Amino acid sequence: MPASPFTRLHLVQAPHHPCPLIAGPCSAETEAQTLETARALAAQGVHYYRASLWKPRTRPGSFEGVGQLGLPWLRRVETELGMQTLTEVATAEHVEEAYTAGLRAFWIGARTTASPFAIAELAEALSGRDVLLLVKNPPQPDLELWEGALLRLQAAGITRLGAIHRGFSTYARGSYRNAPLWQLPIELQRRHPELTILVDPSHIAGDRKLVPLVARMGLEMNFSGLIIETHCTPEAAWSDAAQQLSPLQLQQLLQQLDLYATSSSSTPSLDLDPLRAEIDRLDGQLLSLLSERMQIAERIGALKRAAHLPIVQPERYRQLLEARLQDGRTRGLDEGFVRELFSSIHEAAVHVQQAAQH
Ligand code: PEP
Ligand code: MN
Numbered sequence: 612m613p614a615s616p617f618t619r620l621h622l623v624q625a626p627h628h629p630c631p632l633i634a635g636p637c638s639a640e641t642e643a644q645t646l647e648t649a650r651a652l653a654a655q656g657v658h659y660y661r662a663s664l665w666k667p668r669t670r671p672g673s674f675e676g677v678g679q680l681g682l683p684w685l686r687r688v689e690t691e692l693g694m695q696t697l698t699e700v701a702t703a704e705h706v707e708e709a710y711t712a713g714l715r716a717f718w719i720g721a722r723t724t725a726s727p728f729a730i731a732e733l734a735e736a737l738s739g740r741d742v743l744l745l746v747k748n749p750p751q752p753d754l755e756l757w758e759g760a761l762l763r764l765q766a767a768g769i770t771r772l773g774a775i776h777r778g779f780s781t782y783a784r785g786s787y788r789n790a791p792l793w794q795l796p797i798e799l800q801r802r803h804p805e806l807t808i809l810v811d812p813s814h815i816a817g818d819r820k821l822v823p824l825v826a827r828m829g830l831e832m833n834f835s836g837l838i839i840e841t842h843c844t845p846e847a848a849w850s851d852a853a854q855q856l857s858p859l860q861l862q863q864l865l866q867q868l869d870l871y872a873t874s875s876s877s878t879p880s881l882d883l884d885p886l887r888a889e890i891d892r893l894d895g896q897l898l899s900l901l902s903e904r905m906q907i908a909e910r911i912g913a914l915k916r917a918a919h920l921p922i923v924q925p926e927r928y929r930q931l932l933e934a935r936l937q938d939g940r941t942r943g944l945d946e947g948f949v950r951e952l953f954s955s956i957h958e959a960a961v962h963v964q965q966a967a968q969h
Contacts, residue, residue: 616765620743620773620807622836623695625656629868631836633697633809634861635661636843637851638674639681646687648843651858653692655865659716660685660694661838665705666850667722674849682712689713697745701729703736716743719760721777721814725749730760734767743771745809745838750780754795758802773807774799775838776829778815788817788854791825793832800834813840813854822856823864830868839864901956905963912964922964928957 622631634652639645639662649660662685666676685696697716700706701723709717717737723729724747737744744764748757757774765772776796778789796808810829812822826837842848845855856864915922932953939949 615803615805616762617772617803617806618770619805620771620835622807623658624836625658627656627869628865630830631659631809632657632865633659633661633836633838634841635659635696636848637813637840637855638663638666638676638849639684639698640674640677640849642681642684642687644843645681645684646691648841648858649688649692649694651843652841652861653694655858655862658694660688660692660696661698661718661840662696663699663850664709665699665701667699667701667720679708679712682709682714686713695743697743700733703732706733706736710740710742715741718745718775719747721747721750724757724760725751725753727756727759727763730763734764734769737764737769738767740769741771742769743773744769745773745775747775747777747811748779748795750789752779752790752792752795754798757795758799761803761806773809773835775809775811776815776834777811787815787821787825789815791815791828793828796834797832807835809836809838810834811838813838813851813856817854819845819854819856819860822854823867826864827868904956905960908960908963909966915964922961931957 624631634657636644636648645662648662652660662681664676664678664681664685666674668675681698685698688694688696695716696714697718698709698714699720700709700717701720706717719730719733723733746757746761746764749760761772761774774796776791778787779792779795781790796810800806800808810826812825812829816822816825822839826839829837839861840851840855841858841861842855843858845857845860846852848855912922932950935953936946936949939946
């Protein structure tokens with residue numbers, strides 16, 4: 612495997628915060644709202660301030676951002692309060708305007724990451740400029756698209772690069788606005804251990820009541836920091852009103868997380884080795900059983916071929932799955948997990964049988 616090209620970002624972290632933090636409103640609405648929110652956050656030691664000027668909206672008719680009108684507001688936040696501001700860029704024109712106004716930190720929104728043309732345009736516009744750039748995952752759970760965008764930007768010479776996990780769209784909305792599908796950012800981190808990945812609990816949760824839970828999950832999974840939408844009057848926000856926190860709510864959340872951070876680091880050192888050895892041993896058995904199972908599937912495949920029978924027999928598969936689900940239930944296993952596991956095993960077995968036929 613080629614070495615990962617990414618290097619860890621050195622982000623400023625306030626000593627009393629549990630992790631590096633970006634906070635600020637979904638959108639800059641007015642100069643007064645931008646500065647009032649920023650002042651409250653600066654007073655808490657927040658170093659990175661977010662506010663969108665250009666808003667990608669799913670439907671027409673919603674607030675599309677103040678655009679370049681807000682650039683001097685963000686510069687005021689930087690010069691008067693000493694914060695670093697970040698805003699969303701989606702086109703080369705946004706980069707040009709924001710960079711010319713003096714901004715040096717940006718993120719790429721979910722909808723933009725989904726388009727390789729847009730990423731190529733941004734890579735060219737940002738190339739050769741010393742900027743901090745964070746790349747949100749695309750709305751669809753497509754890890755290659757997310758990783759591909761990061762690699763494309765890296766190849767354009769942008770070195771201060773990180774990722775933001777903001778959850779994924781699903782057709783049937785569950786309790787989250789965007790399903791966290793933690794296995795995707797975990798896999799991205801596995802492929803690129805040095806890549807800085809922040810979690811955006813606001814866009815995952817979609818509801819301010821759920822933001823603390825998602826923020827805690829993000830830290831428990833060892834991601835590198837948080838980006839949390841914070842607004843001086845959240846209920847009156849022009850976009851994403853349901854998910855923004857007030858500066859006070861943010862402070863309370865950080866205190867709770869800090870308790871968690873300190874309690875986990877002050878836990879007397881745990882000896883997990885014996886249990887981990889057990890897990891390793893069981894995983895070895897699982898793999899050995901799976902390999903045995905595949906060999907039998909291959910023999911079945913050969914017999915089916917000799918008898919000119921189709922490989923997939925839906926009735927047999929239906930019965931098998933029912934029986935496994937039943938068995939799983941009696942063993943206290945999660946039904947969704949058993950279903951996914953056996954659909955995956957079945958798919959692999961079909962594959963092996965197809966290979967045996969050709
Ligand atoms: C945002 O950060 O306000 C935003 C629009 O996020 P996303 O691109 O994740 O939807
Ligand atoms: Mn938002």
